[in-house]
Amino acid sequence: MTTDKRDRAGGRVVLLVVLGLALLVAGGWAAAYAVAGDKVPRGTEVASVDIGGRSRADALAALEDGLAKRRNRTITVTAGDVTEQVRPREAGLSVDLAASVDAAGGERSWNPRRLWDYFTGGQDLDAVVEVDEAAVDKLVDRLGEQAGTPPRDGDLVFEGSSVRTVEPRAGEQIDREEAVRALEAAYLTDEPTVELTLRRTAPEIDEKDVQAALDEFANPALSGPVTLVFDGSPVTLAPGDFGPALGVRAEGGELVPDLDEEELARLVDDVVADKGAPVDASVALVNGKPKVVPGKPGVAYDPADVADAFLSLVTRPSGERELEVQARVAEPEFTTEDARALKIREQVSSFTTYYPPASYRDTNIGRAAEIVNGTVLKPGETFSLNDTVGERTIENGFTAGTIISDGIFKEDLGGGVSQMATTLFNAAFFAGLEDVEHKPHSFYIDRYPVGREATVAWGAVDLRFRNDTPYGVLIEAEVIPSAGRSQGTARVTMWSTKHWDIDTTTSDRYNFTSPGTRTLSTPDCYPNSGYGGFDVDVWRIFRKPGDDEVVRREKFHTTYTPSDQVICK
Numbered sequence: 001m002t003t004d005k006r007d008r009a010g011g012r013v014v015l016l017v018v019l020g021l022a023l024l025v026a027g028g029w030a031a032a033y034a035v036a037g038d039k040v041p042r043g044t045e046v047a048s049v050d051i052g053g054r055s056r057a058d059a060l061a062a063l064e065d066g067l068a069k070r071r072n073r074t075i076t077v078t079a080g081d082v083t084e085q086v087r088p089r090e091a092g093l094s095v096d097l098a099a100s101v102d103a104a105g106g107e108r109s110w111n112p113r114r115l116w117d118y119f120t121g122g123q124d125l126d127a128v129v130e131v132d133e134a135a136v137d138k139l140v141d142r143l144g145e146q147a148g149t150p151p152r153d154g155d156l157v158f159e160g161s162s163v164r165t166v167e168p169r170a171g172e173q174i175d176r177e178e179a180v181r182a183l184e185a186a187y188l189t190d191e192p193t194v195e196l197t198l199r200r201t202a203p204e205i206d207e208k209d210v211q212a213a214l215d216e217f218a219n220p221a222l223s224g225p226v227t228l229v230f231d232g233s234p235v236t237l238a239p240g241d242f243g244p245a246l247g248v249r250a251e252g253g254e255l256v257p258d259l260d261e262e263e264l265a266r267l268v269d270d271v272v273a274d275k276g277a278p279v280d281a282s283v284a285l286v287n288g289k290p291k292v293v294p295g296k297p298g299v300a301y302d303p304a305d306v307a308d309a310f311l312s313l314v315t316r317p318s319g320e321r322e323l324e325v326q327a328r329v330a331e332p333e334f335t336t337e338d339a340r341a342l343k344i345r346e347q348v349s350s351f352t353t354y355y356p357p358a359s360y361r362d363t364n365i366g367r368a369a370e371i372v373n374g375t376v377l378k379p380g381e382t383f384s385l386n387d388t389v390g391e392r393t394i395e396n397g398f399t400a401g402t403i404i405s406d407g408i409f410k411e412d413l414g415g416g417v418s419q420m421a422t423t424l425f426n427a428a429f430f431a432g433l434e435d436v437e438h439k440p441h442s443f444y445i446d447r448y449p450v451g452r453e454a455t456v457a458w459g460a461v462d463l464r465f466r467n468d469t470p471y472g473v474l475i476e477a478e479v480i481p482s483a484g485r486s487q488g489t490a491r492v493t494m495w496s497t498k499h500w501d502i503d504t505t506t507s508d509r510y511n512f513t514s515p516g517t518r519t520l521s522t523p524d525c526y527p528n529s530g531y532g533g534f535d536v537d538v539w540r541i542f543r544k545p546g547d548d549e550v551v552r553r554e555k556f557h558t559t560y561t562p563s564d565q566v567i568c569k
Helices: 003-036 056-066 097-103 112-120 133-147 176-186 207-221 239-245 261-272 303-313 336-341 359-372 385-389 417-431
Strands: 075-079 082-086 093-095 129-131 155-159 162-166 171-174 193-196 198-201 226-230 233-237 246-251 254-259 282-286 289-293 298-301 322-325 327-330 346-355 382-384 400-405 408-413 434-437 464-466 473-480 488-496 501-506 510-513 517-520 533-543 550-560 565-568
Touching (some): 056 097, 075 133, 129 176, 133 171, 155 207, 155 239, 162 207, 171 176, 176 193, 207 246, 207 254, 233 261, 239 246, 239 261, 282 473, 289 336, 298 303, 303 322, 359 385, 359 417, 359 473, 359 488, 382 385, 385 417, 417 464, 417 488, 417 501
Parallel strands (some): 075 193, 517 565
Antiparallel strands (some): 075 082, 093 129, 155 162, 171 198, 226 233, 246 254, 282 289, 298 327, 382 464, 400 408, 434 464, 473 488, 510 533, 533 550
């Protein structure tokens, strides 16, 4: 045999040997894989529960059974002087059983290391614990509130023209990360106990920050007045005025200047005019006498122009604390001169009526008087009681009371307001004002002047009179409640310049009619004894003040219907 043939034969032998060894190794590897399968390495314990040599499913069942009691065992948690029994769920703790078995090697794998671990023995491992961040944060916060004290930041509080310091204070709080680690470590132990340490916590804003804010902002801001110039008109604000709009806020570990823009805008509006609108002049009673209340010019400006520069303005030195504001000055439509021209100077009439005690009358007549009081009628203007007083609703301050409807008494909102209508009508009657609309009650009520009274009903019947004099008229209305008295009092006084002297005469009653009888079974039936009706005439006589000559006469004719007898069943 030649040398080449011998070499080829030897090579085949070596190849066969190598292939045989490879097959042997592969067979052993496959056999090892077949034996190990998805079993946990032998001798493996998770949280002291033996799960070694078991299939993954069996290991899961064994681990669940072995940790059943410990997974739900309460943990004794102590923080400072507070001790609580905390359920694992409250602490956000739970065991991920599947992840724990997987971490112990309970899965199929060709990895030689994993196969080696299976045959050579496993380890003593901790369970995989999951932490619910929201739950543990809630627990730590609650324990911290009970056992610890939060730090208090230093602060400045502006009080009028002065500033008060709030001293910073260190606190004691639970360290969250330490608490989570301690809870995890105690979980699943036989007697879970955790002691949490309260650590001193420094405030974010300390004494140096407070002093810096005082020196750099608060003290300069309150050192003197500032001036806002609106279209050449200066308005000076003292520290006591603008102090409530100033403040500081924590930002980046410092106290920085802050401004309440709404408060500043309100302050400026109060000085220049409400909401920047001009205020008309008027006439009001002051110490029982009419007095002209001057109008105020309005200033139209952009509040942002003031707010944007105000924090810088208040820290400027004396002599430089002035700000030009772009503005437009608007004069009131009714000026102080216009108000003086009304010549409202003296009492020209007054009339008083009385009413029986009733809380609903006190409420309704009083509320009507409150709304009417202070009304000013310019020459040519017409007064409407319904337009002035508005609908008689609970929201408008009225309550239910007795009214006349369809010739009988009933209950409805606003009952009693006709007392104010009658009092107003007579005050206007004797002031010589033009009667535009009035309607007497359907039947006569003896507490009112016969033929000289008025009723009202929202949306149906109104009392209206026109100021046909050359002067303005100020209406004063007041009520003395009946509470604790034998009767209530309603009074209306007209203030102006005397234009007429008014006299009146009243005819005898005539055309008498008899009442009927009604029998009602409705829930709101009010019994009534009934009385007759009649006609009557009233004349209003006009004379110039101090003159006996009659200028004209005005006749008012009234027909009162009978007040029927009402029997309630």
